Amino acid sequence: MPAAMRGGSSARPTRQGTAQAAARGRAVAPAGGPSAAAILLAALAVILAALVLILATGGRGTRMAQAAGADIAQRLADAGFRLDAVRVKGASPLATGDILKAAGLYKGQPLADMDLDVIRQRIESVGWVHDVRVVRLLPDTLLIQVVERRQLAIWQSGGQRQVIDVRGAPIPEADPARFASLPLVVGAGAEKAAAAILLELSRRPPVLSQVEALVRVDQRRWDLRLRSGGLIQLPAVDEAAALRRLDELDRTSGLMRIGFERLDLRDPAVVAVRPRTGGAVAASPELSPEGASKG
Structure with missing residues (x-):
C-alpha cells in the first residue's frame, strides 16, 4: 500500500472537525469571574492556612492573619456576601426600632466582617431585651432572635x-x-x-x-x-x-x-x-x- 495512504485520513483533520473542537473549547471556557461558592471555598482555605500560621509564628502570625481575614471579608463582600436584610424575631413593634438602632448595622456591610458578640452585647443593653441570639444567614441576611422582657x-x-x-x-x-x-x-x-x-x-x-x-x-x-x-x-x-x-x-x-x-x-x-x-x-x-x- 502506498505510504501516503497509511493513516492519512486521521493525520489531516477536516474543517468540520476543527470547528467542533473549537466549539467544545468555547463551551468549557469560564463565563466570568469566580463564583461566590468558589470564593467561599478559597476563603475557608485561607482561614485554615492563617490558623496554621498563627500557631507557627505567634504574634507576627496573628497580625498577618488579621490582614488576611480583612482581605477574605472584602472578597466575600465582592461576591455578594453583604448585609441586605435584618430579620428581628420575638420583639414587639415598639421594641424593634430600639433594637435595630442599638445594633448599629447598615446596608451593604460585609457580612463576614461582623463581630456577632459585639452586636449581641449592644442589643442586650436595650431595656426591652431579656435575651438575644444573633445569626448570619448567608449570603445577605442577619437574624436577631429576641426574648423580650414582659x-x-x-x-x-x-x-x-x-x-x-x-x-x-x-x-x-x-x-x-x-x-x-x-x-x-x-x-x-x-x-x-x-x-x-x-x-x-x-x-x-x-x-x-x-x-x-x-x-x-x-x-x-x-x-x-x-x-x-x-x-x-x-x-x-x-x-x-x-x-x-x-x-x-x-x-x-x-x-x-x-x-x-x-x-x-x-x-x-x-x-x-x-x-x-x-x-x-x-x-x-x-x-x-x-x-x-x-x-
Whole structure:
C-alpha cells in the first residue's frame, strides 16, 4: 500500500472537525469571574492556612492573619456576601426600632466582617431585651432572635412613672402612656413586690377589674384603691388568705357589688368595714363596724 495512504485520513483533520473542537473549547471556557461558592471555598482555605500560621509564628502570625481575614471579608463582600436584610424575631413593634438602632448595622456591610458578640452585647443593653441570639444567614441576611422582657405594671414613685418587668426592673425605653392597660403600683418598694400581689389578683378578675392602683404602705403591705373610691387594706403577711376571705364575703354578701368606703382585712380574726355614706352592707358573721378591728 502506498505510504501516503497509511493513516492519512486521521493525520489531516477536516474543517468540520476543527470547528467542533473549537466549539467544545468555547463551551468549557469560564463565563466570568469566580463564583461566590468558589470564593467561599478559597476563603475557608485561607482561614485554615492563617490558623496554621498563627500557631507557627505567634504574634507576627496573628497580625498577618488579621490582614488576611480583612482581605477574605472584602472578597466575600465582592461576591455578594453583604448585609441586605435584618430579620428581628420575638420583639414587639415598639421594641424593634430600639433594637435595630442599638445594633448599629447598615446596608451593604460585609457580612463576614461582623463581630456577632459585639452586636449581641449592644442589643442586650436595650431595656426591652431579656435575651438575644444573633445569626448570619448567608449570603445577605442577619437574624436577631429576641426574648423580650414582659411588661408587668406601671410603677409610680417620686412623681415619676416607669414601665416595669416581672422582676420589678424598669424598662427605660417603654413609654408609660402607651401601656395604659397595665395595672398601676405606687410607692417605694412597690416595683419589687408587684409580681406576687398581681399574681393573686389575676386569679380574681372581678376584684382586679375594680382596682385603680395598688399602693405599697411602709414597704411592707398593700392598699388596693378601687375605681369606686373604696379602699381595701391587706395585711403584711398572707395576702392570699385575706383575698380568699374577700372572695367568701363577696359570695355571701355581694360586698364588691354593694360597695364600701373602706374594708380592713389586716386582722385575720376580724373584718372591719366602713359602708359608703348612705349605704348598707349585708350582715355577715365576719363583718364588724370599722373600729372593731385592732388596726
